[in-house]
Amino acid sequence: MYAQMVKSTGTLMSREDMSPQEAAFQDRVDAGDKIEPQDWMPEGYRKTLIRQIGQHAHSEIVGQLPEGNWITRAPTLERKQILIAKVQDEAGHGLYLYCAAETLGVSRDELTEDLLAGRMKYSSIFNYPTLTWADIGAVGWLVDGAAIMNQVPLQRTSYGPYARAMVRICKEESFHQRQGYSIMMKMVNGTPEQREMAQDALNRFWYPSLMMFGPSDKDSVHSAQSMAWKIKMNSNDELRQKFVDQTVPQAEYLGLTVPDPELRWNEEKGGYDFSEPDWDEFYQVLRGNGPCNAERIGARQKAWDDGAWVREGLMAHAEKHARRVAAE
Amino acid sequence: MSNEWPLWEIFIRGQNGLSHRHVGSLHAPDAEMAVKNARDVYSRRNEGVSIWVVKSADITASVPGEKGPMFEPSQSKIYRHPTFYEIPDDVGHM
Ligand SMILES: [Fe+2]
Numbered sequence: 180m181y182a183q184m185v186k187s188t189g190t191l192m193s194r195e196d197m198s199p200q201e202a203a204f205q206d207r208v209d210a211g212d213k214i215e216p217q218d219w220m221p222e223g224y225r226k227t228l229i230r231q232i233g234q235h236a237h238s239e240i241v242g243q244l245p246e247g248n249w250i251t252r253a254p255t256l257e258r259k260q261i262l263i264a265k266v267q268d269e270a271g272h273g274l275y276l277y278c279a280a281e282t283l284g285v286s287r288d289e290l291t292e293d294l295l296a297g298r299m300k301y302s303s304i305f306n307y308p309t310l311t312w313a314d315i316g317a318v319g320w321l322v323d324g325a326a327i328m329n330q331v332p333l334q335r336t337s338y339g340p341y342a343r344a345m346v347r348i349c350k351e352e353s354f355h356q357r358q359g360y361s362i363m364m365k366m367v368n369g370t371p372e373q374r375e376m377a378q379d380a381l382n383r384f385w386y387p388s389l390m391m392f393g394p395s396d397k398d399s400v401h402s403a404q405s406m407a408w409k410i411k412m413n414s415n416d417e418l419r420q421k422f423v424d425q426t427v428p429q430a431e432y433l434g435l436t437v438p439d440p441e442l443r444w445n446e447e448k449g450g451y452d453f454s455e456p457d458w459d460e461f462y463q464v465l466r467g468n469g470p471c472n473a474e475r476i477g478a479r480q481k482a483w484d485d486g487a488w489v490r491e492g493l494m495a496h497a498e499k500h501a502r503r504v505a506a507e
Numbered sequence: 508m509s510n511e512w513p514l515w516e517i518f519i520r521g522q523n524g525l526s527h528r529h530v531g532s533l534h535a536p537d538a539e540m541a542v543k544n545a546r547d548v549y550s551r552r553n554e555g556v557s558i559w560v561v562k563s564a565d566i567t568a569s570v571p572g573e574k575g576p577m578f579e580p581s582q583s584k585i586y587r588h589p590t591f592y593e594i595p596d597d598v599g600h601m
Pocket residue numbers: 239268269272348
């Protein structure tokens with residue numbers, strides 16, 4: 180997802196191994212109680228959350244880059260305004276999430292430095308390029324669509340500040356997906372070339388979107404503890420299946436073909452059978468070898484370096500002003 | 508990093524007649540910039556008509572460990588609620 184393969188600290192702890200404090204904590208989580216920043220929490224819970232929320236925040240921010248790429252080239256002024264608003268929302272999402280992570284005792288600068296040094300990750304999906312205008316449609320439709328699938332249940336996560344950030348984010352996401360789908364509708368009803376661009380965008384974004392949910396359940400070693408803590412609400416395969424079931428009819432409506440010859444409706448399970456993405460590619464992208472990894476981190480590094488004088492200058496101004504007021 | 512912009516808590520009045528409500532936090536060098544940033548971060552969709560910003564460091568909170576002595580005493584004082592008193596139906600609405 181926006182937070183893929185977040186390492187949970189340790190394997191699932193059994194009741195017998197818990198200290199009285201840990202057991203009381205688990206009871207609260209089981210009862211649906213929200214954990215707030217000042218409450219006692221196991222160190223593993225805190226650390227896992229910092230990694231997960233931090234990775235989610237980084238994804239929102241890095242996710243602005245592939246879409247920002249098309250702001251200057253949007254086909255109409257209206258589409259340009261819409262895209263700017265969408266990308267601005269993603270900046271907001273990043274900020275809500277950084278603030279949630281900060282309540283766990285990590286600073287914004289530390290998180291940014293961890294990202295730039297490669298100690299923290301962002302979602303694999305943003306390492307793919309946006310080559311045509313149809314890609315902006317596909318990103319809104321598929322990538323935001325996949326994100327919604329994961330973020331809706333996270334509104335019920337056990338950590339209060341994370342849950343509240345998710346509520347705000349979910350309110351804004353639906354616009355993102357719909358504006359993407361509306362671009363796709365426009366493209367498929369355009370010239371044969373525009374139709375072809377829409378199909379090409381679906382071809383390239385289909386499997387990377389499926390990868391967003393993370394590896395298959397049998398290969399995701401960190402899930403059990405995170406699920407017990409209610410910081411992961413559904414299994415990867417469960418969400419991926421839901422996403423496919425929701426998206427295939429939408430592709431059919433557009434008259435586009437999902438690039439999977441194995442795709443077919445399975446009456447018995449009440450869902451589609453579909454091919455797994457190429458997991459080797461997924462691990463390669465995570466390791467930094469995707470088509471745009473270097474470009475994305477390069478852009479973040481440049482923004483961080485170029486912005487340094489602004490951060491320092493405004494702080495110096497604020498301090499000077501405060502001193503002057505105090506002296507009066 | 509010591510020179511990080513301080514954290515501010517943001518409160519927004521949704522519409523006149525309602526209280527300001529805590530909506531989240533953000534970093535800004537000073538109060539004026541905190542208001543400007545709050546407008547962009549927390550009111551992109553008509554969420555408010557007024558914004559308050561307070562430095563997080565200036566907030567004093569009750570201690571979670573003292574939740575018991577702090578809040579439990581009021582639990583036993585059920586006579587503070589109107590339902591404690593039984594008024595016969597004959598009296599009518601009260
Ligand atoms: Fe987002």
